[in-house]
Amino acid sequence: MSNQQPAEVHYVVDPADPGGHLFEVSCVVARPDPAGQRVSLPAWIPGSYLVRDFAGQVIELTASMAGKPLPVTKVDKTSWHCEPCDGPLQLRYTVYANDLSVRGAHLDSTHGFFNGTSLFLRVHGREQSRCTVRVNRNPNERFADWHLATSMRRLDAEPQGFGVYEADDYEELIDHPFEMGTFQTQFFEAHGVPHQLVVTGRHNADLARVARDVKKICEYQMELFGLPAPVDRYVFLLTLLGEGYGGLEHRWSSALFARRSDLAFGSEDKVSKAYCTFLGLVSHEYFHLWNVKRIRPAALAKSSLDREAYTRQLWIFEGITSYYDDLSLYRSGVIDLDTYLGLVGRMATSVWSGEGRHRQSLADASFDAWVKFYRRDANAPNTQVSYYAKGALVALGLDLTIRARTDNARCLDDVMRAAWQRHGVTGEPLAEGEFEKLATEISGVDLDDYFAAVVHGVEDPPLASLFAEIGIRFELVGRRDGEMQAPAAGDPETPSALHVGTRSDNGRVALTTVYTHGAAHRAGLANGDELVAIDGIRVTAANYHDLVGRYLPGSKVTVDAFRRDELHRFTVELDPPPQTAVRLSVEGDAAETSSEARRQWLAGSA
Helix, strand or coil, rough: CCCCCCEEEEEEEEEEEEHHHEEEEEECCCCCCCCCCEEEECCCCECCCCCCCCHHHHHEEEEEEEEEEEEEECCCCCCEECCCCCCCCCEEEEEEEEEEEEEECCECCCEEECCHHCCCEEEECCCCCCCCEEECCCCCCHHHEEEEEEEEEEEECCCEEEECEEEECCHCCCCCEEEEECEEEEEEEEECEEEEEEECCCCCHHHHHHHHHHHHHHHHHHHHHHCCCCCEEEEEEEECCCCCCEEECCCCCEEEEEEECCCCCCCCCCCCHHHHHHHHHHHHHHCCCCCCEECCCCCHHHCCCCCCCCCCCCHHHHHHHHHHHHHHHHHHHCCCCCHHHHHHHHHHHHHHCCCCCCCHHEEEEEEEEHHCCCCCCCEEEEEECCCCHHHHHHHHHHHHHHHHCCCCCCCCHHHHHHHHHHCCCCCCCCCHHHHHHHHHHHHHHCHHHHHHCCCCCCCCCCCHHHHHHCCEEEEEEEECCCCCCCCCCCCCCCCEECCCEEEEECEEEEEEECCCCCCHHHCCCCCCEEEEEEEEEEECCCCCCHHHCCCCCCEEEEEEEECCCEEEEEEEEEEECCEEEEEEEECCCCCCHHHHHHHHHHHCCC
């Protein structure tokens, strides 16, 4: 219980109609604006850089004082204006919650989940005021066994219980997602900080093992930035689905979606590819605890979430995080070196496979996230680059470049720790261009050429030469159509390719991407075409690569394909497979100095 005075703004959330996906919400403003109170919902949620207009899910907003209705007017797509009153002002509204994602709100008869950006009105002029939230249980007896999980501070609620929670201000209020239902929980401590793993969805996974592995990752990242950690608690809200993947970071928690088959099971001893993917997601969102939630880009720190906040720095906050997420798995001892190099190779293959890396810089990709990254179409590989994937490779290259130019006296870890002390601990936002200056200052070497080429220009980071200096071989080998990883060493490579991306649709082969200037592009095939036959032989997902692999480069084949509901015939002159798959391996005969440099990089020492 708290002895604090009542909050200036108080919310009540009722999961009133799970079957109809409806939350009932009220907001009481103790001292409304004498000129009339303006309220709004954010247009977007931090961490997901696309305007989503959450106010579009609000139904029947009404205002009253002492039980008497007050006129309220919709001002624009996100905000309302209430007529002046002495207060307290009470607003009531319904939110349709059927967005099963980490960024929205969802309610049905099995669980409830919401982000504050979907439910909590911003009371203009009271953004700095303390807020309280009462979350009620649905009174129907079928929900009697539901519990509640959130990282928000409890004020009058039992652990994992419904009741009253509090936040210092509106920014904190919307930074704590809530989960309610019959979830399972694993508790663990990482360097003395309580952590909670909340799992919603059916599964038969070994949650104890998952918690042990996640603990290792958390403790490594805490040590990287320096103890004590900037949190006194942390909650992972994990929803398991048949298909799904994604995460969203918060200051004291993260929301995660994953396939139930991605978790670890009791019969497994090794880290499977699927489990490795899940742990990488956890690692990524946890690293954001420092990088983006506390070390913040100035444009996002100053945003009121009512319109786009443009920055050219997302490659720093998502790309560097994407470098450290997999590296943390290795350095914490969760995966071995071969597995880690395989992850880097797949990341590099995803970048090298697209011509977009030669047409869009990382800085521009960051700036255009609002209109391009979250709206990627079939032509995106030809015109765009991911600030996650290429950003991770640029971060890797930056780490190795600093190490090479300082004879391993400095590294990217040092830069990140300095960024934490200057911008995370102090709360001073990171201005545009400041990170590049900081990297040069901390390393003691001029890095302008590197940033100009690979961040503001469209050059690839020089990974082949950088890896060679630490005794790792970087190979570009032929990539089969539709695959984003190199064949294993010794495996036969396909002799030819259409140079397309594919997906299986109930055994049928559909083209997801037709790469610019490739064989399919020259012949007139298009994204969305469904392949029917090659030289009169029916094409299926199972035999596609075998069919194409029967021909040598330069061979002309007849391809029948459906475009919409019309059958068309194309003559395709096959290409050699594009040399865009990256394979990494340790050089067994590397020089002693190279081996020591590799050891220092992998160990995180400088």
